[in-house]
Amino acid sequence: MTTAELKAANAQYLWHPMAHPKAMQQTPPDIIARGEGSWIWDIDGHKMIDGVGGLWSANLGFGRKDIRDAIVEQLDELAFYNTFRGTTHPRAIELSARLVKLMEPDGVTSVFFSNGGSDAVEGALKLARQYWKLKGQGDRTKYISLRMGYHGVHFGGMSVNGNTNFRRNYEPLLPGCFHVDTPWVYRNPYTENPERLAEICAEQLDREISFQGSDTVAAFIAEPVQGSGGVIVPPANYWPLIRKVCDKHGVLLIADEVVTGFGRTGHMFGTRLWGVKADMWCLAKGISSGYVPLGATAISANVAEVFQQGDASLGSVTHGYTYSGHPIAAAAALATLDALEKEDVVGNAARQGDYLMQRLKDLGQRNRLIGDVRGVGLMVCLEMVADKATKASFARGAKEVTEVAREAYRLGAMVRTSGPNIILSPALTISRSEIDVLCDALEGAFKKVAP
Numbered sequence: 001m002t003t004a005e006l007k008a009a010n011a012q013y014l015w016h017p018m019a020h021p022k023a024m025q026q027t028p029p030d031i032i033a034r035g036e037g038s039w040i041w042d043i044d045g046h047k048m049i050d051g052v053g054g055l056w057s058a059n060l061g062f063g064r065k066d067i068r069d070a071i072v073e074q075l076d077e078l079a080f081y082n083t084f085r086g087t088t089h090p091r092a093i094e095l096s097a098r099l100v101k102l103m104e105p106d107g108v109t110s111v112f113f114s115n116g117g118s119d120a121v122e123g124a125l126k127l128a129r130q131y132w133k134l135k136g137q138g139d140r141t142k143y144i145s146l147r148m149g150y151h152g153v154h155f156g157g158m159s160v161n162g163n164t165n166f167r168r169n170y171e172p173l174l175p176g177c178f179h180v181d182t183p184w185v186y187r188n189p190y191t192e193n194p195e196r197l198a199e200i201c202a203e204q205l206d207r208e209i210s211f212q213g214s215d216t217v218a219a220f221i222a223e224p225v226q227g228s229g230g231v232i233v234p235p236a237n238y239w240p241l242i243r244k245v246c247d248k249h250g251v252l253l254i255a256d257e258v259v260t261g262f263g264r265t266g267h268m269f270g271t272r273l274w275g276v277k278a279d280m281w282c283l284a285k286g287i288s289s290g291y292v293p294l295g296a297t298a299i300s301a302n303v304a305e306v307f308q309q310g311d312a313s314l315g316s317v318t319h320g321y322t323y324s325g326h327p328i329a330a331a332a333a334l335a336t337l338d339a340l341e342k343e344d345v346v347g348n349a350a351r352q353g354d355y356l357m358q359r360l361k362d363l364g365q366r367n368r369l370i371g372d373v374r375g376v377g378l379m380v381c382l383e384m385v386a387d388k389a390t391k392a393s394f395a396r397g398a399k400e401v402t403e404v405a406r407e408a409y410r411l412g413a414m415v416r417t418s419g420p421n422i423i424l425s426p427a428l429t430i431s432r433s434e435i436d437v438l439c440d441a442l443e444g445a446f447k448k449v450a451p
């Protein structure tokens with residue numbers, strides 16, 4: 001198809017996630033045609049630094065020959081076989097062993113594969129309920145989660161999501177899902193003291209579990225750093241406190257590491273950033289650096305043990321997908337893990353993240369539209385405000401936010417907008433000079449929109 005034909009066909013035929021079909025016709029999306037390292041080119045040949053990293057996913061950048069070769073070799077060897085009871089294949093086995101080895105310090109002993117983040121969450125939520133049935137506590141069916149959280153789009157994940165936009169079009173949702181406040185330092189009705197805020201929010205979880213009845217709650221699920229909700233980094237004492245609350249009530253702790261896993265925060269996993277062990281982890285995106293869709297639910301020894309001892313029918317995992325552990329995805333993930341280990345990608349994310357934050361904080365101080373700059377590692381958010389002094393928010397879809405993103409695009413940086421937020425999650429392999437390109441473009445964009 002020609003460029004013009006592609007644009008017309010997109011508007012006519014393609015429905016996009018999280019978008020109104022008509023809006024996609026009126027404001028056509030950017031067509032990204034090529035990628036190399038931290039860079040992308042649109043269909044018109046415009047070159048940009050990819051501040052979005054695919055979608056928090058292209059952690060090793062684009063065009064990696066090692067991942068490409070692993071995929072091609074696997075295609076030649078075995079394009080697909082299933083892992084349902086009775087069959088398996090070498091790459092899924094190798095990847096499971098590799099992940100368990102990587103997560104051994106976290107207490108992981110098993111993994112269950114799927115096709116993406118929503119799947120990984122669904123697996124964790126279902127396994128949590130099954131765990132309690134196996135333990136003879138079948139009343140433990142409820143889930144508690146955080147406001148502002150994002151856990152994908154399946155009915156389970158959507159029901160524990162903490163953002164109305166992702167919920168109300170598909171209500172009624174799963175019964176038995178309850179939400180507590182997230183420790184959001186910039187916006188909360190309680191306190192400006194981060195440590196105290198963490199205590200208040202952990203107490204809220206404690207009270208909610210007691211109110212529901214401890215013996216009815218299966219799990220608490222949260223992101224170690226909330227990504228889509230606007231890169232909300234909890235105070236350092238929050239995760240240790242919620243681990244204690246979960247232990248007090250015997251509730252399972254599920255860490256949704258779909259974004260934070262595999263180095264995004266400058267630590268291999270977000271739970272390690274907080275020095276906490278979860279009972280299950282939801283993994284996707286960076287696991288295969290976005291080259292092929294893959295999800296995984298990592299399971300700790302204490303959960304796995306209960307399944308191992310469970311009776312033959314109750315202990316069977318009657319959940320899974322045709323493409324659970326797809327060989328091409330597993331091959332891409334193995335090559336990704338090789339690179340993560342050999343190239344100090346996680347260390348680079350921490351160093352470049354510090355530099356990115358320093359540059360953006362400086363910009364934030366100088367520009368009247370930037371209310372807050374927050375993040376950790378290479379996940380960062382610029383929250384735009386209508387009034388810096390009062391923190392008055394922009395309305396959803398405010399033109400200033402779109403204008404900054406469009407101007408940044410023109411100046412050579414792809415950034416993502418979400419409500420009033422400009423969200424950045426570039427490749428973890430990004431260099432300091434590439435961070436400069438990204439920040440220079442943003443600086444120019446903000447200067448143009450709010451001189």
Ligand SMILES: Cc1ncc(COP(=O)(O)O)c(C=O)c1O
Nearest residue numbers: 116117118150151152256258259
């Ligand atoms: C924390 C978190 N969980 C789950 C998901 C869902 O992942 P997917 O879009 O691959 O289904 C996402 C997606 O961004 C996410 O950020």
